[in-house]
Amino acid sequence: MNEDRLQVLYDQSTVAARADSGAWPDWAVAHWETFREALTGEHEGSPFPCFFGVESVENGDPLYTVVPSMTDKDALLRFRDVLLEYLDTYRDHAEQASLVTFFKPPERDLTEAEYHERLWHVLQFLHVHDPEPWPEEIPTDTDDTEWEFSFGGEPMFPTCRAPFYDTYHSRYCPIGLEITFQPRTLFEGITHDTEAGQQAREVIHDRLSDYDGVCPHADIGDYGVDHEWPQYMLTEDEAQSPDECPINVTRDHPKATRTLPEDHAAD
Numbered sequence: 001m002n003e004d005r006l007q008v009l010y011d012q013s014t015v016a017a018r019a020d021s022g023a024w025p026d027w028a029v030a031h032w033e034t035f036r037e038a039l040t041g042e043h044e045g046s047p048f049p050c051f052f053g054v055e056s057v058e059n060g061d062p063l064y065t066v067v068p069s070m071t072d073k074d075a076l077l078r079f080r081d082v083l084l085e086y087l088d089t090y091r092d093h094a095e096q097a098s099l100v101t102f103f104k105p106p107e108r109d110l111t112e113a114e115y116h117e118r119l120w121h122v123l124q125f126l127h128v129h130d131p132e133p134w135p136e137e138i139p140t141d142t143d144d145t146e147w148e149f150s151f152g153g154e155p156m157f158p159t160c161r162a163p164f165y166d167t168y169h170s171r172y173c174p175i176g177l178e179i180t181f182q183p184r185t186l187f188e189g190i191t192h193d194t195e196a197g198q199q200a201r202e203v204i205h206d207r208l209s210d211y212d213g214v215c216p217h218a219d220i221g222d223y224g225v226d227h228e229w230p231q232y233m234l235t236e237d238e239a240q241s242p243d244e245c246p247i248n249v250t251r252d253h254p255k256a257t258r259t260l261p262e263d264h265a266a267d
Contacts, residue, residue, distance in 0.1 A: 061097050077129065
């Protein structure tokens with residue numbers, strides 16, 4: 001199968017149809033099936049913690065794409081184009097239309113540290129190849145609590161699921177890296193400084209405790225109060241997580257200075 005043809009923007013009904021028809025490779029089908037099961041099923045009798053995410057999948061709101069490599073330049077350039085298309089269209093699709101991105105699993109098992117590297121390689125690549133300037137209202141200093149990843153002129157919250165999670169099952173994906181991109185506009189009316197946002201946070205934290213069987217991760221916090229970047233890929237083993245945000249952000253888009261080595265084999 002020509003995997004380049006996978007790299008388009010799909011709605012959920014098309015994803016389900018392609019998975020059922022065999023039009024997708026096994027790894028992409030497995031990504032979709034495990035994602036759907038995680039969001040709409042239960043873990044040890046508890047529903048998935050983010051009830052907004054559950055409701056959106058049940059309603060068929062998200063948009064999707066699949067990427068055949070976490071490091072290949074051509075695959076990531078095509079992903080950039082799909083992400084730009086998503087930003088142009090998501091408002092017309094549904095109120096809670098996040099972009100769920102399934103990456104092809106690597107040929108060997110990766111460590112937690114390597115998955116952190118892959119995530120930040122993807123985000124750095126997107127930033128360097130972003131055709132739009134960094135938003136004026138978003139600082140470039142990652143130590144600023146109002147910093148968040150931005151692309152195509154839009155601040156957004158990317159969250160990951162990956163295979164290395166044992167404790168935080170809500171972030172576990174058995175197949176490979178999965179990133180859900182949520183533009184900041186999707187959180188309007190439910191931020192921490194609103195009554196609805198405070199109620200939602202309390203419910204989600206209670207459901208996190210039930211689902212994962214442990215207290216919510218210490219890095220989970222509120223935008224503008226806590227650093228957001230550690231929440232993108234929560235730490236399981238502190239020894240394998242970055243101590244500082246591993247991205248070089250600037251308003252004039254130079255070449256990346258923090259990416260995987262040039263001789264790294266494409267995943």
